[in-house]
Structure formats: structure tokens, C-alpha cells
Amino acid sequence: MPLLQIENVSHAYGRQSVVEDLSISLEEGEIGCLLGASGCGKTTVLRLIAGFERPSAGTIRLHGETVASPAALTPPEKRHIGMVFQDYALFPHLSVGDNIAFGLKENSALAGRQRVEELLGIVGLAGHGGKFPHELSGGQQQRVALARALAPRPWLLLLDEPFSNLDVELRERLSLEVRDIIKQTGTTAILVTHDQHEAFAVADVVGIMNRGRIEQWDTPYDLYHRPATRYVADFVGQGVFVPGEVVSRNAIQVELGRLDSNVPVDCGADCISCGRGCRLDVLLRPDDVIHDDNSDIVAEVEKKTFRGAEFMYTLKLASGARVLSLVPSHHNHAIGEKIGIRLDVDHVVAFTAASQ
Numbered sequence: 001m002p003l004l005q006i007e008n009v010s011h012a013y014g015r016q017s018v019v020e021d022l023s024i025s026l027e028e029g030e031i032g033c034l035l036g037a038s039g040c041g042k043t044t045v046l047r048l049i050a051g052f053e054r055p056s057a058g059t060i061r062l063h064g065e066t067v068a069s070p071a072a073l074t075p076p077e078k079r080h081i082g083m084v085f086q087d088y089a090l091f092p093h094l095s096v097g098d099n100i101a102f103g104l105k106e107n108s109a110l111a112g113r114q115r116v117e118e119l120l121g122i123v124g125l126a127g128h129g130g131k132f133p134h135e136l137s138g139g140q141q142q143r144v145a146l147a148r149a150l151a152p153r154p155w156l157l158l159l160d161e162p163f164s165n166l167d168v169e170l171r172e173r174l175s176l177e178v179r180d181i182i183k184q185t186g187t188t189a190i191l192v193t194h195d196q197h198e199a200f201a202v203a204d205v206v207g208i209m210n211r212g213r214i215e216q217w218d219t220p221y222d223l224y225h226r227p228a229t230r231y232v233a234d235f236v237g238q239g240v241f242v243p244g245e246v247v248s249r250n251a252i253q254v255e256l257g258r259l260d261s262n263v264p265v266d267c268g269a270d271c272i273s274c275g276r277g278c279r280l281d282v283l284l285r286p287d288d289v290i291h292d293d294n295s296d297i298v299a300e301v302e303k304k305t306f307r308g309a310e311f312m313y314t315l316k317l318a319s320g321a322r323v324l325s326l327v328p329s330h331h332n333h334a335i336g337e338k339i340g341i342r343l344d345v346d347h348v349v350a351f352t353a354a355s356q
């Protein structure tokens with residue numbers, strides 16, 4: 001049985017519908033993430049799970065027990081949920097140890113102190129229990145907030161944009177650390193963010209949200225390689241769409257060559273057996289376009305961005321269409337130069353042509 005089950009949940013603020021028919025579930029010990037642009041309803045979903053909002057339709061279950069529906073609402077403090085916020089929300093007048101001890105209900109003072117010490121160790125802050133929050137860095141404060149949320153052993157941990165006050169480098173490091181800590185404690189968690197690097201670093205399963213709906217709830221790998229909708233294909237990773245023509249049930253011809261697909265091509269036009277020249281837009285990721293001096297196909301370098309290990313080249317094809325190509329940075333070509341390229345596409349991703 002999943003630890004968290006959200007079924008067909010909707011919510012509106014007044015007449016503004018913010019969450020629509022949303023269904024997701026998480027197994028015990030899994031980390032999920034809601035990823036989407038600002039205002040798509042991510043925080044509202046967390047508030048519904050936490051019990052600060054009541055759904056207008058649908059049910060939310062924790063360990064199989066209904067905690068929210070239009071008819072029933074378990075109060076937040078009875079849901080066994082821990083929360084970590086963007087601004088840490090530590091008590092400034094309490095020591096680190098007392099912050100962590102705040103929500104503890106251990107039977108004895110000794111058990112409480114042991115739990116605090118255990119958590120300080122887990123979050124890498126052993127020996128810092130007597131300090132005050134202002135004596136710690138932003139990253140350390142967020143680890144204290146995490147320890148405080150984990151202290152009562154919640155069934156589910158909710159993290160709302162927990163790294164957005166931190167600089168990029170620290171954000172990356174802390175997101176990996178937080179994943180390790182959550183996994184080490186066996187906690188089930190949901191993270192909300194608009195940063196896909198963060199989502200992919202922390203979560204086992206990610207939901208792409210768009211205007212209150214989940215477009216796809218899947219592993220980071222499948223969101224990138226097998227996007228279910230055009231929105232997901234655009235939102236996740238980089239890439240461009242090029243025109244393609246279906247030439248058989250399992251193949252599409254694009255300007256750069258023929259792409260063989262290991263699953264039948266869905267042209268969306270209800271063909272009995274495709275191969276009748278349906279037109280599709282085919283997604284090409286920067287890692288699908290390989291620089292190869294021996295290739296007969298050439299493209300002109302129109303733009304380049306140095307990324308340390310690689311260049312991201314924007315290449316203009318003979319037809320005028322553009323593709324992106326990720327090339328090791330020792331292949332340093334000038335703007336205007338023509339370079340050989342070939343396709344190496346593992347998963348063919350195509351959608352009905354936008355113009356149809």
C-alpha cells in the first residue's frame with residue numbers, strides 16, 4: 001500500500017481553480033518532487049497534504065487512512081507530517097539543540113537529548129548543538145531545520161523550495177546531502193521546486209505540474225528521454241523540435257537522417273499502419289546530435305556557449321533549421337565554421353506537428 005495516495009484532488013481559492021484532478025502516490029521511503037513554473041499550484045498541493053487547505057474534490061490518504069476529502073479533514077498536527085521551508089523558520093532565541101528538540105515527545109529528558117545528538121550526527125552538525133542559529137551558515141541552518149523536522153520521526157516530510165535562499169554551488173551540494181539524509185532515515189518525502197537540477201538530484205520520482213495539473217509523474221530519466229507531452233518535452237532539459245515524416249511504423253525521416261524507433265511511432269492521426277507520410281515534430285536533444293568529422297552531413301556553427309567540459313553549439317542546417325549539440329570542449333570551432341554531425345538517438349520522441 002502506498003504511504004501517500006492523492007486521488008483526483010482539486011482545489012480553488014475562491015473562483016480561481018489552482019489544483020485540478022491531481023493524482024499521485026508515493027511508496028514508503030520514496031522521495032517525490034513537484035516541479036513546475038511559478039504559480040502552477042505546487043505549494044497548494046503541499047498545503048493540501050499538510051492539512052492547511054481542504055480539497056474541493058478527491059481524497060488524500062496516508063498509510064491507507066483518509067486524512068482529507070471534501071467531507072473529512074484530519075488536523076495538521078495529527079497527520080505525522082514534518083515540514084522544511086525556504087526560510088528555515090528556526091527559532092532565533094533557541095539553541096540549535098533546543099530547536100531540534102522542539103517537536104519531540106520522547107518519554108524522558110535523556111531520550112530527548114539522545115535523539116537530538118543522533119540527529120546532529122545525521123545532519124553533520126555534531127558538536128554544534130549549543131550554538132544559536134545566527135552563528136551558523138545558511139546551509140547549516142537548513143540542515144538544522146531538516147533535523148528538527150525529522151526529529152519526531154514523521155511519516156512524511158514536506159520540503160517547500162528548501163534550497164532557494166542558497167547560492168548555486170551550495171544548493172547543488174546540499175541537495176545531494178539532503179537526499180542522503182532522507183534516505184538514511186528511511187523517510188518518505190515530497191519536495192517542491194521550480195529548479196529541475198534540484199528535482200533530479202533529490203527525487204526518485206518527479207511530477208511536472210502545469211496549471212494545476214500533473215502532466216507526467218515519472219522518473220527523471222523517463223521525463224527526459226520519454227516525455228509524455230509536448231509541455232514536458234519543452235520544460236525538461238534542452239532540445240529543439242525539427243520536422244519529420246513518418247516512413248514506416250517504426251521510422252521517421254528528418255533532415256539529418258532516418259530515426260528508427262523501438263516502439264511504434266504514434267502519429268496521432270489514427271492511421272491503421274503508419275507510413276503514409278504523416279508529419280511530426282521530432283525532439284532532438286543536444287546529446288542526440290554528435291559532432292563527427294567523418295560525417296557527410298555538415299552544419300554551420302551559429303552560436304556557442306562554453307560550459308567547461310563541453311561547448312553547447314547552436315548549429316544551422318542546410319534547410320535553415322537549428323539544432324543544439326553538446327560537444328567536448330577540446331573541439332573548439334569558430335562561429336560560421338561548418339562542422340560534421342550525425343544523429344545518435346536512443347529514444348525517438350515525436351508529437352503531432354504544431355502546424356497541423
Ligand SMILES: Nc1ncnc2c1ncn2[C@@H]1O[C@H](COP(=O)(O)OP(=O)(O)OP(=O)(O)O)[C@@H](O)[C@H]1O
Pocket residue numbers: 013018036037038039040041042043044045194
Ligand atoms: N491563500 C491564497 N489565496 C488566494 N490565492 C492564492 C493563495 N495561495 C496561492 N494562491 C494563488 O494560487 C496560485 C498557485 O499558487 P501556489 O503558491 O500553489 O503556486 P506555486 O507553484 O507554489 O508557485 P511559486 O513557485 O511561485 O511558489 C497562484 O496564482 C497564487 O496566486
